[in-house]
Amino acid sequence: MNVIIIEDEKPSARRLQRMLGNLMIEAHTMLHSVEESIAWFIENKHPDLIFLDIQLSDGLSFEIFEALEINSAVIFTTAYDAYALQAFKLNSIDYLLKPIDEEDLAKAIAKYKMRLPTQKPVVIDFDDIRKLLVNPLDLTYKKRFSVKLGQHLKLIAIEDIECFYSENKGTYAYTKDGRNYLLDISLEQLDSDLEPKLFFRVSRKFYVNINAIKDMISYTNSRLQIKLNTYNEQDVIVARERVKDFKDWLE
Structure with missing residues (x-):
């Protein structure tokens, strides 16, 4: 399985990489921004599965998918509340709530593998997700x-x-x-x-x-x-x- 991690917080990315390693899944590529990710996708074969944070250092990760056609499966890693996560459920997208739990990660991987025989590209309505997020920066953390x-x-x-x-x-x-x-x-x-x-x-x-x-x-x-x-x-x-x-x- 070819897996990449897109996460702007490097400690979080390394932690997820180690957790995947415990499940015998290697994620050699870690990307940290929208710009870096777009450049990587242009030059490389697209992976089977992407672990994708929503808010990156230079914008929302949705911008990657709006700039390029990417058919990889996506599991979002997010700190957003349950209300915002309704959007992901409606669009049949898996998500993991930060801080990621190893048991939840294993279940998400198992769910992805079960869908493999009939896996179809996920059509994501990013505008609907944006409406539910309202203002991502304000929703994320208390001030x-x-x-x-x-x-x-x-x-x-x-x-x-x-x-x-x-x-x-x-x-x-x-x-x-x-x-x-x-x-x-x-x-x-x-x-x-x-x-x-x-x-x-x-x-x-x-x-x-x-x-x-x-x-x-x-x-x-x-x-x-x-x-x-x-x-x-x-x-x-x-x-x-x-x-x-x-x-x-x-x-």
């Missing part, structure tokens, strides 16, 4: 959170948050001025709300802001300890299985 303080509501800008963490079944945002705020949301629900270039989930308990990292220290069992600018209430440890992805994210 602020609202928290309740007594009878008042306070807005916290995302850039002011050093980390998110869970404690005693609650989820907290810790800000650079040294304050904790209880959020009405679980840590898992933050997965699709946070800009992946800005925040990384280092463990089941912590998300950290890349701009708040002061130091990184080798820790027991091949883990890393992170020192943040002001947060020091608990040790922030990168889980062993996330160290490789964390190092990729830092780049």
Whole structure:
């Protein structure tokens, strides 16, 4: 099977490549922009399957298909919410919601292989998908959170948050001025709300802001300890299985 990955976030692309490798599928080609992808398709044989992010560094990935006739099967990798994903269902396109789960990836591959004997080029109505996305950049990530303080509501800008963490079944945002705020949301629900270039989930308990990292220290069992600018209430440890992805994210 000839597979390529089109994803502007290189750590995410490398992570998907490794996950595919675990399924004995090689994806040697990784493209990171609309312009680079169009140039590649002009010069190369089109693959059997494309893993395609929606928002690339220089525009929407739809522009690739509008510029060229490409008959490859497509599995979208996206952080968009369920409402936007209705478009993909209506057009019979598979999708994987970020962060991608290995089990979901395996199921998507199995579904693709089952369709192979009768595989036909997918006709994608990009205009309909655009209408549902409305404004992709606005839908993707939160820019602020609202928290309740007594009878008042306070807005916290995302850039002011050093980390998110869970404690005693609650989820907290810790800000650079040294304050904790209880959020009405679980840590898992933050997965699709946070800009992946800005925040990384280092463990089941912590998300950290890349701009708040002061130091990184080798820790027991091949883990890393992170020192943040002001947060020091608990040790922030990168889980062993996330160290490789964390190092990729830092780049």
